[in-house]
Each structure stands twice: as C-alpha cells, then as structure tokens.
Amino acid sequence: MATLNLKQVEKTYANGYKAIHGINLEISDGEFAVLVGPSGCGKSTLLRMIAGLETISDGEISIGDRVVNTVAPADRDIAMVFQNYALYPHMSNYANMAYGLKNRGYNKDEIDRRVREAGTILQLTELLDRKPRQLSGGQRQRVAMGRAIVREPKAFLFDEPLSNLDAKLRVDMRLEIKNLQQRLGTTSVYVTHDQVEAMTLADRLIVMNGGVAEQIGSPIDIYNTPATRFVAGFIGSPSMNFLDGRVSNDRSHVVLTDGTRLALDHNVAENRDVVVGVRPEHLSITTPTESSIAAKVRITESLGAETLVYLTFGSKNEAITLRMQGTHTYAAGDELTLYSNPSQIHLFDQASGRRI
Amino acid sequence: MKRVQFGHSPVPYLFVAPQIIIIAIFFLWPAAQAVHQSFLLEDAFGMSSQFVWFRNFEDVLSSPSWLKSAGFTVVFSTLVAVLSIAISLFLAVRADEVIRGAKVYKTLLMWGYAVAPPVAGLLGIMLFNPLMGDLYILFNKMGLDFNHIQNGNDATFVVVLIAVWKQVSVNFIFFLSGLQGIPKSVTEAATLDCKSPERRFWTITFPLLAPTTFFLMVINLTYAFFETFGIIDVSTKGAPGGATATLVYKVYVDGFLGADMGGSSAQSVLLMIMVSVLTVFQFRFIERKVHY
Numbered sequence: 147m148a149t150l151n152l153k154q155v156e157k158t159y160a161n162g163y164k165a166i167h168g169i170n171l172e173i174s175d176g177e178f179a180v181l182v183g184p185s186g187c188g189k190s191t192l193l194r195m196i197a198g199l200e201t202i203s204d205g206e207i208s209i210g211d212r213v214v215n216t217v218a219p220a221d222r223d224i225a226m227v228f229q230n231y232a233l234y235p236h237m238s239n240y241a242n243m244a245y246g247l248k249n250r251g252y253n254k255d256e257i258d259r260r261v262r263e264a265g266t267i268l269q270l271t272e273l274l275d276r277k278p279r280q281l282s283g284g285q286r287q288r289v290a291m292g293r294a295i296v297r298e299p300k301a302f303l304f305d306e307p308l309s310n311l312d313a314k315l316r317v318d319m320r321l322e323i324k325n326l327q328q329r330l331g332t333t334s335v336y337v338t339h340d341q342v343e344a345m346t347l348a349d350r351l352i353v354m355n356g357g358v359a360e361q362i363g364s365p366i367d368i369y370n371t372p373a374t375r376f377v378a379g380f381i382g383s384p385s386m387n388f389l390d391g392r393v394s395n396d397r398s399h400v401v402l403t404d405g406t407r408l409a410l411d412h413n414v415a416e417n418r419d420v421v422v423g424v425r426p427e428h429l430s431i432t433t434p435t436e437s438s439i440a441a442k443v444r445i446t447e448s449l450g451a452e453t454l455v456y457l458t459f460g461s462k463n464e465a466i467t468l469r470m471q472g473t474h475t476y477a478a479g480d481e482l483t484l485y486s487n488p489s490q491i492h493l494f495d496q497a498s499g500r501r502i
Numbered sequence: 503m504k505r506v507q508f509g510h511s512p513v514p515y516l517f518v519a520p521q522i523i524i525i526a527i528f529f530l531w532p533a534a535q536a537v538h539q540s541f542l543l544e545d546a547f548g549m550s551s552q553f554v555w556f557r558n559f560e561d562v563l564s565s566p567s568w569l570k571s572a573g574f575t576v577v578f579s580t581l582v583a584v585l586s587i588a589i590s591l592f593l594a595v596r597a598d599e600v601i602r603g604a605k606v607y608k609t610l611l612m613w614g615y616a617v618a619p620p621v622a623g624l625l626g627i628m629l630f631n632p633l634m635g636d637l638y639i640l641f642n643k644m645g646l647d648f649n650h651i652q653n654g655n656d657a658t659f660v661v662v663l664i665a666v667w668k669q670v671s672v673n674f675i676f677f678l679s680g681l682q683g684i685p686k687s688v689t690e691a692a693t694l695d696c697k698s699p700e701r702r703f704w705t706i707t708f709p710l711l712a713p714t715t716f717f718l719m720v721i722n723l724t725y726a727f728f729e730t731f732g733i734i735d736v737s738t739k740g741a742p743g744g745a746t747a748t749l750v751y752k753v754y755v756d757g758f759l760g761a762d763m764g765g766s767s768a769q770s771v772l773l774m775i776m777v778s779v780l781t782v783f784q785f786r787f788i789e790r791k792v793h794y
Contacts, residue, residue, distance in 0.1 A: 197690075197694065198693075198694075199690050199693065199694075218697055219693045219694045220693065220694055220695065220696060220697035221697060224694070225694065226690075226691070226694055228687040228690070228691060229687070230685060230687055231687075232685065232687035232688045232690065232691040233688075233691075234688060234691075234692070234706060234710075235688075235710070235794050236709045236710060236712075236794035245692075245695050245696070245705070246694070246695035246696070249695055249696040249697070249698075249701065277794065279794075293691075293695075
C-alpha cells in the first residue's frame with residue numbers, strides 16, 4: 147500500500163497528438179480515486195501510464211516514494227484489472243492467479259495459500275480448476291480481480307472493469323469492488339465513463355476532459371459545486387439544464403433569452419453574459435410567479451419511482467429536463483411553470499465555462 | 503438421439519455435387535486405380551498384365567532405393583516442417599513488434615507466397631549454378647567445398663533451403679494473424695505479471711499460438727511430402743543418385759519414367775497409408791493438447 151503521486155504528467159503520441167496536458171494528482175494511501183470522463187478524454191491513457199503500458203512523455207509518476215517513469219510494468223508493484231478481463235485462456239483459473247506470483251519467485255505453499263484465500267474471498271473456490279472460458283462474465287471478472295488481489299500490490303488499477311457486464315451484475319460487482327477495496331485498504335485508481343459508478347465508488351473523483359483534470363474532489367462536492375460547465379453537465383443524471391442569460395443591472399436577477407427573470411443570490415457583476423445551470427431534480431412545478439420559467443412538455447418518461455419530463459423553453463426552443471418524484475402524466479404541448487431555489491442555481495461564464 | 507429430418511428434396515445434393523464429383527474424379531477414382539494396379543505386373547508397353555498379389559509391395563519394401571528414399575523423405579519433411587515453422591514464427595513475432603513501416607515488412611515477407619514451387623526451384627538452381635550461382639560461389643569462397651551435384655548432403659541442403667524459403671511466407675501469414683488474434687490486453691496483463699519477455703513468449707504467446715502451430719505442422723508435412731515435387735523436379739531431379747528423391751518423386755520416376763506401373767502404384771499406396779497414419783496420429787494425440 148502506498149501513495150500515488152503524479153506531477154505535471156503529460157503524454158504526447160508520436161504523431162504529435164497530445165493526450166494528457168499536465169496532470170497533478172496525489173492519491174493518498176488506501177484512497178479510492180476514480181477517473182471519469184467521456185471517451186477520448188485521456189482517462190485510460192493516464193491509467194495506462196501509471197501501469198507502465200504507455201510511456202510518460204513529461205512529468206513524474208511515483209508510487210510510494212519511488213519515481214517509476216522508467217521502471218518496467220512488472221516492477222511497479224501494481225495490479226491491473228482490464229475491461230475484457232484479459233485472462234490467459236490456456237490456463238486454469240488457479241494458474242491465472244498464480245502466474246504473477248510464480249514469475250516473482252514465490253514458493254508453492256505461499257502461492258497456494260494466497261490463491262485459495264483470494265478464491266474464498268471472491269467465492270471462486272469451486273471454479274479454480276476450470277478454465278476461463280467455462281465461466282460467466284461476472285465470474286471471469288472475479289478471477290481477474292483475484293489475479294490482482296493475490297499479488298498484494300501497492301495499488302490496484304481498474305480499467306472500466308464493469309463495462310462488459312450486464313446492468314444487474316454491474317451493480318452487484320460495483321458493491322463487491324467497493325467492499326473489497328475497503329476491506330483490503332489498497333490504494334486504487336478506477337477508470338470509468340459511467341458517472342453512477344464514479345459517484346458511488348469514489349473517495350475522490352477526478353473529472354477529465356480533453357486531457358485535462360477539470361475538477362478533483364469528493365463526489366458530493368463535485369455534484370454540489372461543479373467547477374466548470376463541462377463537469378456540471380457530465381456529473382448527474384439526467385444532465386444539468388443549461389440556459390443562456392444575462393445578469394440584470396441590479397444583480398438580483400438573471401434575464402433569460404425570452405425575458406424570463408430568475409432570482410439570484412449570487413455575487414456576480416451586472417450585465418454579464420452567463421450560462422444558468424439547474425439540475426432536473428432541483429426544478430419544481432409552481433404557480434406562475436415573478437421568477438418562474440414557462441415551458442412546454444415534449445415527452446414524458448415514467449420510471450415508476452420518478453418521472454422525467456422533457457420540455458422546451460422560449461423562442462429558441464432550449465431544452466429543459468424536469469425530474470419529479472412519483473408518477474405524473476402530461477400530454478405533449480402542456481405548459482408547465484417551473485421554479486428553482488436561487489441557492490440551487492449555478493452560474494457559469496459563457497466564454498470560459500468556469501463557475502461564477 | 504433426436505434426428506433432424508429434412509424433406510427429401512434433391513436440392514441439397516445438387517449443392518454438394520460439385521465437391522463430391524471433384525473428390526470422386528480426382529481422388530477416389532485414381533486412388534482405386536492405384537490400389538488395383540499395385541496388385542498387377544504389367545509389361546513395359548502396357549500390352550498385358552498379370553495379377554501378382556503382394557509381390558509389388560514385397561519388391562518395394564525390400565528395395566534399397568525405396569528405403570533410401572523413405573529415409574530421405576523423413577529427414578527432408580522434418581527439416582522442412584521444423585525449420586519453416588521456426589523461422590516464420592520468429593519473423594512473425596518480430597514483424598508484429600514493428601511499429602514504423604510495419605505494412606512494408608509484412609507485405610515483403612508474404613511475397614514468397616505468390617511464387618509457384620517450380621519457380622522457387624528455378625530460383626534455387628540459379629543461386630547454386632556451379633558457374634554463376636551466387637550462393638555456390640560464396641560457399642566455395644568460404645572454403646566449404648560445396649558441391650550439390652555430387653554430394654548428397656549438399657544437394658539435400660539445397661532442396662531443404664528452397665522448400666523452406668517457399669513455405670516460410672505461408673506460415674508467416676498464419677502466425678501473424680494468430681499473433682494479431684491474441685487480445686492486446688492479455689499481452690498487457692502478461693507484461694504486468696512477468697518481467698522477462700522470453701518467459702512471456704514461452705508461457706503466454708506460444709501456448710496461445712499452439713493451435714496455429716499444430717495446423718501448420720499438418721500443412722507443412724503434407725507440403726513437404728507432396729508439394730515439394732515441383733521444387734525437386736526443377737532443381738535436383740532427385741540427384742545425385744536418388745539422394746534427394748522424396749517418395750512422391752520416386753513414384754513419378756519409377757512409374758512414368760521407368761514404366762513400372764505396378765511398382766509405382768504399390769509405392770503410392772504405401773505413401774497413402776503412411777500419410778493417413780501420420781494424420782490420424784497428429785489429430786488423435788497432438789490436437790487435444792494444443793486447444794484451449
């Protein structure tokens with residue numbers, strides 16, 4: 147177990163494409179860090195750089211107190227779990243787990259003890275003699291985790307380990323991974339594009355976009371105070387609503403494109419062009435007031451416990467999503483009046499996307 | 503057991519008919535002819551024949567030249583199969599690692615595939631021509647006293663070299679696609695589990711290529727047995743003194759040049775039996791061990 151330190155880490159490919167633009171990150175001992183972002187944001191590249199599967203173009207990565215930039219992957223004392231399991235198909239599950247230990251010169255008894263122990267933890271005891279192809283997807287991923295656990299490494303690296311599983315299994319495995327990590331207390335870095343996975347697993351969330359860490363923080367902090375418009379839109383499902391607007395002269399309101407005025411309690415310069423962000427779950431239906439939005443229903447999705455209403459607003463047909471508890475039915479074209487508490491309104495700079 | 507019953511439509515038979523006809527005309531019929539003829543003793547002009555039971559087989563099996571040819575075939579086939587598999591595996595692994603200009607390497611290495619065996623044989627005798635062959639001159643300048651016209655071992659070297667060169671490109675294609683069929687993440691997982699690249703090759707890559715290797719072994723042995731005919735016919739013609747005549751080549755020489763149809767047929771029946779036994783052996787005892 148160890149801390150993981152990234153200092154100004156950069157990755158430039160041979161063709162000149164810059165995948166990672168100087169990332170600084172300190173993951174403390176036993177912490178569960180999750181890298182989340184859309185495809186192509188560089189999250190997997192960063193993980194692979196920590197693993198040693200990609201070279202580091204600039205900056206420094208250290209595991210524990212050791213800089214590992216030029217250390218071979220096998221010597222970095224990390225273990226990785228891959229999206230497609232990456233088990234050795236010609237070996238039994240037992241041999242799959244034992245392989246890394248065998249190559250590191252552990253004696254047979256020690257290997258056997260560790261593999262059996264991991265087998266018990268992951269409920270694989272009955273399956274150890276079988277080959278990977280005889281297992282289901284979930285079981286294979288457990289073997290892959292077993293292969294990581296037996297090594298007792300300084301850090302676990304997870305590269306979208308649940309993406310190949312079906313929805314139900316994904317939820318179960320997510321809990322299992324969380325349990326396991328808390329029980330073993332091993333520093334972990336987890337890459338995913340699924341923001342639910344990210345929110346539920348992370349002690350610390352790193353939201354990446356275009357090779358840059360847009361925001362680093364606890365999942366709840368990021369949800370409550372997203373640093374940029376991108377983060378605000380990426381974290382939370384359904385996504386936050388964004389409406390263009392301009393701060394009024396007296397700074398008490400923001401004026402939307404159709405002239406609707408929303409009350410503010412933000413400290414913001416007058417006449418500034420802003421993007422107003424409101425989460426679907428922070429909108430509610432009210433009677434028309436000074437500070438309400440009138441929008442037309444487009445589609446309603448009933449999920450039982452909650453209802454998602456998709457609406458359009460104003461002359462530019464800006465999209466708004468509303469999330470309500472319980473079941474409600476609206477017809478397309480119905481007009482609803484929406485309200486949000488000023489404290490739950492986020493403002494972003496129109497040009498830079500930064501939070502105001 | 504439940505059997506699926508299809509209607510008795512003749513259409514399916516029409517679909518398989520071309521294949522059946524080809525097998526019947528080009529394999530079953532000649533094979534039957536060969537078996538029949540192997541029991542006959544025919545005069546040199548094919549005017550009369552006599553049923554002689556197993557005398558042709560007795561003659562063949564007690565003939566020193568046939569035993570010599572059988573010995574050569576075993577040595578030749580083993581050398582060709584092992585060398586061409588080993589060399590092409592090495593080349594495929596190296597070519598798979600190349601990043602810059604990978605396509606050029608791969609295309610160049612596959613080119614040999616387009617060369618017909620007799621053309622390969624022709625290239626071979628040109629390289630070993632005693633007057634102007636580059637390799638012949640080079641070997642003799644190195645003081646090797648190389649003479650494939652008179653020395654059986656040197657002649658064997660020449661035919662093995664040509665046959666291997668011709669086959670390497672075929673094997674290379676299969677190995678390369680086999681290597682590319684190994685998921686990248688498996689190789690990467692191995693990089694994290696094992697530091698030594700050699701050890702990784704022998705414990706992960708090679709076992710994963712085992713089905714390909716097995717397939718190529720069967721293909722290469724068949725190649726060495728039968729398809730090298732063209733190479734031998736163009737390059738050494740079995741010389742010196744039958745030292746480079748494979749069993750197939752000897753069947754041709756004895757039957758078509760020597761006009762001993764009965765003896766030649768007996769040889770080809772024996773060859774058929776040998777190859778069948780070899781193939782059955784390969785599938786029964788080796789195939790099971792290579793699949794994962």
